[in-house]
Amino acid sequence: MRNNWLDTLFPANAERTVPWPAVGATVTLWRPTGLHELQLVADSGWRAWPPRLPDQPIFYPVLNRPYAEEIARDWNAARNAPPVGFVTEFDVRADVATRYAIQVVGAQDRHQELWVPAEELGAFNAAIIGPIRVVAHFVGEGFPGRINSVTHLPED
Template identity: 40%
Template sequence: MKTTTLYRPVGEKEMVLILESNFKKFPPRLEWQPIFYPVLDESYASEIAEKWNTRDEAGNYLGFVTQLQINILPRMSEQEIIMSCGCRQKKLDKFNQAIIGSIEVTNVFIGNDFRKSENTEIENLILKLKNET
């Protein structure tokens, strides 16, 4: 098996669920998110987190960029990797099993309408990420 790095932008609700899994898995899709779709490029994930998540009230106007390593089949092209990872709920469990180690959080973007999180771990994560930049 070989590995590849993927990125996934998430809002506050998903980040809380990732925290609750001890950074081991992505949560079941939220009601308005039918497809789980990671990307290969951190700058693209950052663009989504900054331009979309920071304007989303449901995610408390926060955009986190997560990074993960997964096992993949040898000789898969980048397009095949993305196509196989973009999945509906029934395949998400299989995807989570392919994660190597822990999901990391590499950046956070904060929208103008952000309200202090009720979750202390989220607030601590924001402070940590902002102090690293």
């Protein structure tokens, strides 16, 4: 019997994956995030994702911008405190990204993510090519701050 937290959460008969398409040397991924995680990414010089919290066993970048926007808008900006969501985009060496199966968590053509175990995030971060870029933001009701409409970054 396999003893793996992913097997417990997602038994083999429930798992939905799709094969990787042909890729070049890098793969572009997106990550919806809240303000706190974005600040930690900024603290890294826009080069790395922060370690997962104890209740976060996986890091899940997504494979398309519309899905990242959906999460940032409908989850981060609606349910986070403060109510704001950001969409980030970053490039990862394909030889590292393609080690992880593409997980389908909803509509097969849209809701695709990678599940990077927390203990592998350091190696995943080392494979990021260039900076992590903020490409969109969504502000929820009651957000007390201001976001620059060009950079999508919070203004002091």
